[in-house]
Amino acid sequence: MARLLRPETVSQALRLLADGEVGTKLVAGGTAVMLMMRAGLLFPERLVALEHVADLDYVEVEPDAVRLGALTRLRDLERSVPLASALPTLARAIGFVANHRVRNRATIGGCLSEADYASDPPAVLASLGARVRLRSVRGEREVPVTDFLVGYYETVLEHDELLTEVVIPRPGPRVRTTYLKYVSRSAEDRPCVGVAAYVDADESGRTEEVRVAVGAATANPFMLGDVAQMLGGGPLDAGACRAVGEAYERAIEPIGDVRGSSDYRRKVTGRLVARALETTALSGHGNGAFRL
């Protein structure tokens, strides 16, 4: 049976991790760890519960970046007025995770550290160029979310490291962002495919930077690096949106699961990438999240 440890500060938690033998597991909101333990997939010897750790529950909006404390609950992020005004797409997308009972417990740090592929926030954060701050008794480092997530339920976290903060650069005033959450089954299901789009275009419609992150279809958010290049700086019209969608459809190698086969996800990805870009660039609905 697992031993339960309840540190009250970040440094206490880091010390417990540092002298933790194999079999130590962090638990924040518990919505993932408890399910895995219940399903017999996880047998930790020591559970380091973070719920009493102070000072990691915050939303700080700075001129250049938004900082989210790792233990901030999804429900609080979804309802945060400063977050909704600085990063409306992220706030809305977080409100689509599971249901309010889960969001009342789950934290943003836990969500990223679990690295579940079938999740909404990673794709949105990846499209926004977010970074995560990782701390240990040895020091700290900052890693882009796209480098932090490296496989199915796999991150670059060392055994003694704790994700303490998510740092999201604030997009410039021209930038429009969209997240489309597509659930193939019940409205409370995890995403079958999620598409986060980020478009920076000038008044004439010429694109400076276009990023598209596809979530839930591959181990980690899937991004093609050269979308703006593909467009050659040209305007993001309906044909261009379709072309980007087709490029994603050709390039992605999705997984198959209960929410859809690999082939199905590939087709859906192509159409939804195009739709997300159209919504962002053409519809006038920029900066929102939509559940399909």
Next chain:
Amino acid sequence: MEGRTEDVAHPPLLDAEDRVTGRTPFVVNEEVSGMLHGKLVRSSAAHAHLVGVDTGAALAHPGVRAVVTGALLVARGGMELEFGPVVRDQPVLAYDAVRYIGEPIALVVASDPFVAEEAASLVEVTYDHLPAVFDVDEATAPGAPVLFRAEPERDPAFVDVTLRADYERNVCNVFSVVRGDASAAISSADHVFEHVFESPAAGAAPLETHVVVADARGDRVTVWTSTQTPHIVRRQLALLFSLPLNRVRVVVSALGGGFGAKAYAAIEPVAAVASRLVGAPVRIHLARDEEFVTSTKHAMRVRLRTAVTNDGLIVARQALARYNAGAYAGISPRKVMFGAYGLNGPYHIANVDIHVEAVCTNTPPAGAYRGFAINQAAWAYEQQMDIIAEALGIDAAEMRRRNLLRDGDTFCTGETLEHLHFHELLDTVTERIGWDPDAKPERDGDLVRAKGISCVIEGTITPSTSTATVRLNGDGSVDVLTSSVEMGQGMRPALASLVARRLGIDPGLVGVSYVDTDLTPYDQQTTASRSMASMGRASELATDDMVEKVRQLAAELLEADPSDVAVVGGHAQVVGVPSRRLSLAEVVGRSRVGNLHGEGTFVTEGGLDPFSGQGVGSAHWHQSLGAAEIEVDIATGKVRILRYAGALFAGDVVDAVGADHQCEGCLVFGVGNALFEELVFDKGQLTNASLADYMVPSLDDMPDAYGFDLATDENRDVHGLGEPALPPVAPAVANALYRATGVRIHSLPISAERVLRGVQAERRSGGAGGGTGGGTGGGGTGSRA
């Protein structure tokens, strides 16, 4: 203080406050002093001889009190080894063979449920694997693995079920409905349509999983259990222990949902047997993954052939349907009857030849399930109706109008039907949904909208028996003693309303018991939408019996002739002399009888011949229609139900709010069945046995707008509403999808992936959709699987 007086005069409706404040006494909360906890060890083999069950390590685990195995029960003797409602084919614990993955092999009993669970993983089972079969057509084919070498023993209590079993083909029963000459009618018909439709197994997914506490110490057996069939469980346990019925006590408080899955005995036998062996009360509470393999909806495949005239009149129907019973017969031998007449649908068809088989396979046992056999039938025949209508160029509503049963028509069972309302119900739903025969699908980018309709007939279990006792207390309050089970359907407040209406008193003054077979009189079962019809009627008869006693006593007290005394508005009074009256409380008090009991027994007669399907199929017929407007995203194939209109004949409505809620519950259930729900098996192994992987609908999946119109007739029976609104949902959605896209889905559920595949195939074949395309669903003379 006035407020308080008001409270007493109008006590809150039964159960309302408890529901809202979380005080409803669910079975899962039952605790018995000294109880131990059992965890089942389940088979990982789909079909095998049991070679050995090594319990050594589990027994050595600290906290473990016993490990009960089938071999132990065989060695001990003195108790039956099998149970089952119609045939006793299901081992309490497997001792010789296992027939599905998940079958109970041993029960680990410990002082703590988590210890029991840990120790259960230490039991080592050795199998000698046998060939297994999972599909109904494969199971009935020559050379298929055979699940039962010898025909299992019958339970004579189910006399109404005639068995036509053929265990060499794994068939545990067959039911036929034969009327007229279908072959001749088909060979001379203008058009013949033949299609195959399928429904998968599904889970009822009650929030409260099966739970039981059994105490079999001494010379009695008591179970506190989550069953919809207390008196059947009582009989099953009496047979198991060779006890008279009055030594078996079944106590049932509120169930956290049932939906059919909690009908008939399931874990009561093993808990009771373990309690007897261990000498302590034993509790078993199934985990969610266990719940999914305990009782499922029957998977079903039907080949349906329908012959019509050029005018769209149905002249004949042939069908061969196979319901997958799973490893044990359960109630499948009766279910085939419902499936057989159900496949006729609500249409006047002179020539019918329908055969329905229940087939045993190496999958978890299928049991009762909301919509009992009718969902699968309606899924098939209501889609075929649309296919035929389109092929003949007849509007789908008009096609139904020409064929729907009318008063005086003869049903396929030979019954002459009366009190039919199908045509007015069809008018209602088409008006509600805004049906336009010429409507084209509405398109907005990738989103396409269209509408679909469906019509269903459903019987209730016949013959059927309910008995009730009504008790008048010294203060004028009234109790109904009943063995009908409250499982969230609102049976208790509805019975209270019914009895209050009969007596002319406030419903808040009427209490309704939970079930305790030591105290509450016989009721056959809480299934088949029968409680308000059957137990409701028994309660009215019991009320009348009690009123008669009140009149006798009041006549003496009022010095009047009993024939001059009437009970009105909670008083006994001399007719025509309002001043000479006594309250019900005064009658009991002054006559010093303590309390007054009335007894009521309601029995319906009927039954069908299993070879011809002729006789009396149902005491009354449920008539239910549905119309759906859907929106499909052709980029993803995802279907959303935008609006839904249902219309039903409800007879005499007792509790209007409860009636509406039952229909609403059916719609929730139907949305899940239509769009998401399917138990997925890989060689007999269930692969989605959690609520994360198996999808039930959430509130956001409900249509934005929906409503139910109940046609009523207070001079008719109460029609139960637990199920009738359900079966039309899935075919109405499928028919709307076809009109939107030209895609015909033959196998439930209407998953987004299936729809997208169909949309793309339709596009390749050049179909225009909107009910004009051929492609996957095209009709015409001939066959299309």
